[in-house]
Amino acid sequence: MTLTVDQLSESELLERIFPRLHAGSSMLLGPGDDCAIIGAPDGRTVISIDTQVQDKDFRLRWPNGYATTGFDVGWKAAAANLSDINAMGAVATAMVVSLTLPGTTPVDWVEGLSDGLSAAIVALGAGACSIAGGDLSAGSELVVTVAVTGSLEGREAVLRSGARPGDQLAVAGHLGMSAAGWALQESTKTPELYTQADRRAADHFNRPWPPLAAGPAGALAGATAMMDISDGLLRDAARMAAASGTSLDLDADVLAKQASTLADCAQALGADPLQWVLTGGEDHGILATFPAAATLPAGFIRIGSVVSAQANQPAVTVGGQNLRSVVTGAVGWDHFAV
Structure with a gap:
């Protein structure tokens, strides 16, 4: 009993x-x-x-x-x-x-x-x-x-408001993996039928693995802005852009490469892995900006750049394109809009 x-x-x-x-x-x-x-x-x-x-x-x-x-x-x-x-x-x-x-x-x-x-x-x-x-x-x-x-162990806190035009935009951690795991568990594909890729995605959703060494390393490497990616890359990037008064332009080729790692899961579910990368929440990686000449610390990859806001309107673009040309539906997680 x-x-x-x-x-x-x-x-x-x-x-x-x-x-x-x-x-x-x-x-x-x-x-x-x-x-x-x-x-x-x-x-x-x-x-x-x-x-x-x-x-x-x-x-x-x-x-x-x-x-x-x-x-x-x-x-x-x-x-x-x-x-x-x-x-x-x-x-x-x-x-x-x-x-x-x-x-x-x-x-x-x-x-x-x-x-x-x-x-x-x-x-x-x-x-x-x-x-x-x-x-x-x-x-x-x-x-x-x-x-x-x-x-903070003697360091200055790195805020989301410090991004400046010309900075590199980088991430540490996975993009879209948790969204793939969520989609699997919302589907009719039972755990017994999971592939190795499915299992990896489901495990990342149920037990996320944030890159905890990356935060202090980013601060020591001169990161100008950092924030947790919890509500989706686009939604959180928009928050960083607004806080910093800049725009962030994401590299479409790098994002496509990230999406390719989720292609098997997406195909089985009839989903677009790029949408997971752009809008999926709960990956708990780090979005960060670094000066143009800085060497990115281990664990970070460059995914774009910081540019000046047009007409003082901070924005996020993908390869220079407006989000609505690359995103279907909501741009990320919102507790009160779902």
Whole structure:
């Protein structure tokens, strides 16, 4: 018989969760008191927060039969937040987690979520980051909220507003891979029929792998602007362009090469892989700009350039073309428009 959350007290559930949480070197006082204490030797703290809501950000069971595990949700929650810290050129120091759980939630699903959070921190290379505590509450649907703090370690934060005409535009991480995984799980192609390429895409969607070494490396290499790619390349590029008062022109040939790596998945689903590259969300890579003469650090590839905004209207173009000539439908993820 499956043990569920409503068969335990809050204290009993926490006793199962706490031993599973990763403790990094930054934590001076961990779970158990009203607050945790985290060291901040730099004297500055960067902070971000992200929420995943059942049936909005994840499904417990997908149309193709895939069952989302607690481990998947924990991993993705950690990865999304670590990516935001990374995009500032910082290093994560601590997380706190808020869980809203229906009483019928299996206890092992919650334990899996705890394991997924800790496993992602270690595997992604953020071992200094501690899971310092959080909050539990009951509700009608699963909601996982993670807040994360980070240290700039003596560097200046790299903002999305620093792009300048003449800069190189570059990315670190995958483009469109997560969108391919999402499309697979929304399809009728069951996991048993996945090809190796399908499996890679599905794994990237369920357990993203942000390039955490790239953020600090980009900052050290002189990046003028950086941001996390979470809502799709075009939507996030438009945000960088607007913040910087510039326009960004993407290299159509480089994007086509990125799309070619997803061609097998796309063909089986009758999809256009270029649309995944341009508009797919949750890749959690980094979009960055560097001075024209800068050598791009390991992990970054050049995908375009920064140009002056025409008539003071920041924009994103692909090979000089307006987006509507290359994009079908929405240009990226919007929580309130889907």
